[in-house]
Amino acid sequence: MKKLILLMMLYCGGSFAQSPAKTDPAVLRQFMDMRFGMFVHWGPVSLRGTEIGWSRGEQVPTAEYDNLYKEFNPVLFNADEWVKVAKDAGMKYLTITARHHDGFCLWPSAFTEYDIASTPYKKDVVGALAAACKKQGIKFCIYYSVLDWWHPEYPNHSSTKPSIDPKSDMNKYVAYMKNQLKELVTKYDPYMLWFDGQWEEPWTDERGREIYAYLKQLKPSLITNNRLGKEFAAMDNKQIDHTKMVGDYDTPEQVIGKMNLTTPWESCFTICKQWAWKPNDQLKSLETCLDILSRTAGANGNLLLNVGPMPDGRIEARQVARLREIGDWMRKYGTAVYGTMGGPWEPNDKFAATRKGNKVFIHVLKSAEGGLTLKALPGRNISKSAIIGGGAVTTETASDELRIKIPQQPATLPYVIELTLDGPAEQLPIL
Structure with a gap:
């Protein structure tokens, strides 16, 4: 009880509590108590073994990249197996890249044909994972990029040669986003939405606040990260002004966040080097993974550890083995991680x-x-x-x-x- 009172004081105190339309502090406490989750970056790009989104127009020609979905047929994908891997690793939540910067959707969306329904596979990946998480007691979360280099109404169509398309219309694009986000929230009832891609010029904090308010109308308890706005720690782990955050928690990337008892935060790391699957990518040692996990919890943050499944739908055996080793450690020492303060x-x-x-x-x-x-x-x-x-x-x-x-x-x-x-x-x- 004393811990609950103290954490409520921390999360409700100062400017953090005064920011408008924030998620209930009790919901955020539950999220932070879980401490450890699985990130999954996956899509048709796994057919080339290059980075999701970022390799479009660079390592993979744009036209080729945009047509990979026509070959995407992950017949060995098994949502129950993915979720069991996460659960056995001691992870409490799972976040899937339902739509990355390349615009491809892992669910059958009524608002685009650039989706899983147009692939040879056709089955709803997001829906299968949502059901498997519910069955196994894992919180289900969705990654959704606010930029979309594929969509004609988003003004920038390239990561390598950014330019503003005069024929694009951001108002139409935001309407498209709202339609898709409503679809995701109403169909799959995610616990949390993980946004990304907000650093490009077409996106503004005002747009982010508009989306945040819209989501709160759809589901008041929905948690979002702070990448609806420009204020975030990112890879340089900068000290942010949390009163300017658009969202509920900060997101340092590939770096352990700074000690913070007042603003919730979550570091995301890759288990290899690349976010999406890459053949023979360098796998982090068990000691490195546990070091990251311990130091993250010690600084009062959560860890979202990423895996990149293969094009056939399986998580690599060596990644599964590493996660199993982490799970063995968590079964022994988890009391020092779950529900703790740094x-x-x-x-x-x-x-x-x-x-x-x-x-x-x-x-x-x-x-x-x-x-x-x-x-x-x-x-x-x-x-x-x-x-x-x-x-x-x-x-x-x-x-x-x-x-x-x-x-x-x-x-x-x-x-x-x-x-x-x-x-x-x-x-x-x-x-």
Whole structure:
């Protein structure tokens, strides 16, 4: 109960709560408590093994790219298997690229023929995933790009040679967007919408606020990220003015967000290098994936980890194996991730920390022979200390330092030390 009160104060306090038409803080708390989700970038471009959207007109000629859907027939796609992979990895939500910058739609849309219904496959990918997520208890989320280089009414038709088409009409394009978004919300009831592509000149914050308000009319509890507007951390992890955000949470990309207890945020990372499937793409090690997950939670954020399925519809076996390994770790240490707050120490390259109730969890990221020395916890005593699933550790507080001795370290990194305190951990300041 104390955690709920504190988080409500954090999420409702200051300018964040004063921004108009925001999602209920209780809904955002639930989202942030989940901590870990699966991102899926997929479409006809998987036939070429190049990047989704961005390779159009660059690695793949535009005309060829725009006609790949005529060959797209992922006969081995199984939505239940995808969702089970996510669930077994310890992920709590799944976000599918229903429409990326290339404009192709993975659902049968009444407002375009550039969709899955026009492929040899014909079946509704988005609908199948929505049903599988509901059946397996995973929150279903949809990615939708606000730019569309394929659509004639969107003013820019190229990522490599941007220019404004005088024949285009942004008002007609936004009407098209609204029709599709209403279709997605009413047909598939997504928990969250993940927008992207708002950095181009034709899109404005005013347009973003218009779409946000429209979505709130359709489904008041719907969560959206902040890429309906221009204010977002992005790949340079810039410090943003959250009062200018259009949406509910920030989205650093391929980088761990900054420690923030007031503005919800989610980092998105690829499990390989490319977002969409690429043959023999370099796969991140288990230690790297867990390091990212621990440091993200330690900075009070969520992690959206991306997979890129193959053109036949399967997730690569090596990606599945890596996710299974992450799931094994989460089954052991998940209590130090789910439903936690970041801190009280800021994460670094050696350790991250999370907390809930009267517990503090120290995620040891690098070998800690000789133990750890941290700033002391003000006003709190430690009544118990141990490695989760492992042996005891000893703690000593002296000269404003907390010294932790670790007699025997687990062989696998990261591992987690659990400290039990004599008072609430959430009320501690960032040290």
